[in-house]
Amino acid sequence: MSGILYGLGVGPGDPELLTLKALRLIRENPVIAVPGNDIKASVAYQIVKGAYPKLDEKELIPVAMPMTKDRAVLEDNHNKAADAVESYLKQGKNVVFLTLGDPTIYSTYLYVHKRILERGYQAEIVSGITSFCAVAARLNMGLAEMAEPLHVIPATYKAEEMDELLKLPGTKVLMKSGKRLKKVRDSILRSGQNAVMIENCGMPEEKIYASAKEIPEEAGYYTLLVVKDKK
Amino acid sequence: MSGILYGLGVGPGDPELLTLKALRLIRENPVIAVPGNDIKASVAYQIVKGAYPKLDEKELIPVAMPMTKDRAVLEDNHNKAADAVESYLKQGKNVVFLTLGDPTIYSTYLYVHKRILERGYQAEIVSGITSFCAVAARLNMGLAEMAEPLHVIPATYKAEEMDELLKLPGTKVLMKSGKRLKKVRDSILRSGQNAVMIENCGMPEEKIYASAKEIPEEAGYYTLLVVKDKK
Incomplete structure (x- = not known):
């Protein structure tokens, strides 16, 4: 067999x-x-x-x-x-x-x-725990409540469409922004939404960036952003 | 303390x-x-x-x-x-x-x-395993690959907007369709996309519906649909 x-x-x-x-x-x-x-x-x-x-x-x-x-x-x-x-x-x-x-x-x-x-x-x-659930837990925040949709977006592929994607209502999780981080960050700043970023979540070299303005131009592979509608 | x-x-x-x-x-x-x-x-x-x-x-x-x-x-x-x-x-x-x-x-x-x-x-x-990851595992399929976004939508709240939401590129996970299932199903049929539905995933009363046409008009609380772009 x-x-x-x-x-x-x-x-x-x-x-x-x-x-x-x-x-x-x-x-x-x-x-x-x-x-x-x-x-x-x-x-x-x-x-x-x-x-x-x-x-x-x-x-x-x-x-x-x-x-x-x-x-x-x-x-x-x-x-x-x-x-x-x-x-x-x-x-x-x-x-x-x-x-x-x-x-x-x-x-x-x-x-x-x-x-x-x-x-x-x-x-x-x-099944395993997804990185975005672990990130939300680490940041002590919810990802989606009640009627809010949750959009998980592979940001390396979608950097060119980011302005449009950030108009989606609800929470946007941007995965693996990596080398396109500057472009992604500029889109977030233009959108006027709140964002948090975490690099190497749960690892010794973990770094948390608490607002869109703090997002650097470059970061490592294990980088994830959570963008929330303004309320 | x-x-x-x-x-x-x-x-x-x-x-x-x-x-x-x-x-x-x-x-x-x-x-x-x-x-x-x-x-x-x-x-x-x-x-x-x-x-x-x-x-x-x-x-x-x-x-x-x-x-x-x-x-x-x-x-x-x-x-x-x-x-x-x-x-x-x-x-x-x-x-x-x-x-x-x-x-x-x-x-x-x-x-x-x-x-x-x-x-x-x-x-x-x-963190815990989300229902949509468990459903995908049960159905032996991926949710998102490469450049595909993944949209998680609370369908009870969003049934009225379903025609629009189903136009989003990538995979749509519709959570808790419950009492709005007929409306949601009709939107999926209109969209012409593939869908699978699972009720009570992993429980003794589990039921799997393998295509959009098989989706019934009513189902229990633990109902989840996965809608995939036609390829």
């Missing part, structure tokens, strides 16, 4: 934000796929290691997940990742694939998931 | 989707606030009881959270809930307040949280 692939959300950073199910699946299964070429440098590895110190006793397989928008390079890497996973499933071994946050929201895991399903294997998604 | 209020997301239904942090806080603290008049009928109580069978040994306080849009009734109930919590914090006891899903997304807990902070006490939010 073939093995099962589990796409496991490990949450945004704090090992205690792993679910009971995530910990059980890591404990019970022999093969753990870790995004990144260098396993021990992987944030997902470090999160799980914090909750499950015996992680190194498992068979750990590194899965290259390059940060690029080049479709051909991505396609090639996703296929290679699926091949690596498939080689274990064929042997009847389950594979637990670690992914930051939740696997259904902007996760590279999902491309492997689809391929494994298409190839006729069983694959399951195990 | 005053106690601390912890607003604890217990996830959407499966006790295994509690986080390690949630379980630790329940274990370590003496007073657990449970939404609802009848503690043992409360879904949040049942979820936690599944992960922590000794829950009944704690001091359990019921907190009335009526389902109404009447602002005055809500205000009165939120104040009463805050009073009940405060009476324990004053005695130096921590209170763990259970809430379904995540506390920052359409959670009644948040109204108590704000009041407790305003009254000068310490209150912390502990």
Whole structure:
């Protein structure tokens, strides 16, 4: 019998934000796929290691997940990742694939998931805490109440349309602004809305920027903004 | 010294989707606030009881959270809930307040949280798995990829604007359509988009509707729709 692939959300950073199910699946299964070429440098590895110190006793397989928008390079890497996973499933071994946050929201895991399903294997998604919920908790604020919609926007892709997107009513969560941060910040300032920004939420190098005016021109990959309607 | 209020997301239904942090806080603290008049009928109580069978040994306080849009009734109930919590914090006891899903997304807990902070006490939010992430996992599908935005819409409030909202690019999650389901369904059919619906996700009475055409005219409170752009 073939093995099962589990796409496991490990949450945004704090090992205690792993679910009971995530910990059980890591404990019970022999093969753990870790995004990144260098396993021990992987944030997902470090999160799980914090909750499950015996992680190194498992068979750990590194899965290259390059940060690029080049479709051909991505396609090639996703296929290679699926091949690596498939080689274990064929042997009847389950594979637990670690992914930051939740696997259904902007996760590279999902491309492997689809391929494994298409190839006729069983694959399951195990929910994790999303970065935007963790950020709101850290900032001690709600994201959406009553009739307010919540819009989650991948800001690197959408920087050019930001003026329009910021007109949406309700709360806007801008994910991974990264290199487009200056453009995003200028749109927020033009919109006159309130914003808070958090870089490296829950990590030692965490930084909080309490208003739109304080947002710098550049920031790291793990940067998230919450923009709220003026009330 | 005053106690601390912890607003604890217990996830959407499966006790295994509690986080390690949630379980630790329940274990370590003496007073657990449970939404609802009848503690043992409360879904949040049942979820936690599944992960922590000794829950009944704690001091359990019921907190009335009526389902109404009447602002005055809500205000009165939120104040009463805050009073009940405060009476324990004053005695130096921590209170763990259970809430379904995540506390920052359409959670009644948040109204108590704000009041407790305003009254000068310490209150912390502990993230939980949101219902929409659990639904996507259950349906074995992603919610958002690459440049796609994700829009979370409280459909009971927004049924009248649904035709417009469904024009938003990306994935639309329609929460708690409940009594407005017929109107919401008709908007989806007019929009020509794909939709899936799930009622009571992860519970014994779970029902999945695989396309917009199958959506019934009425459904229960725990109903969630995912509407995806045609590709």
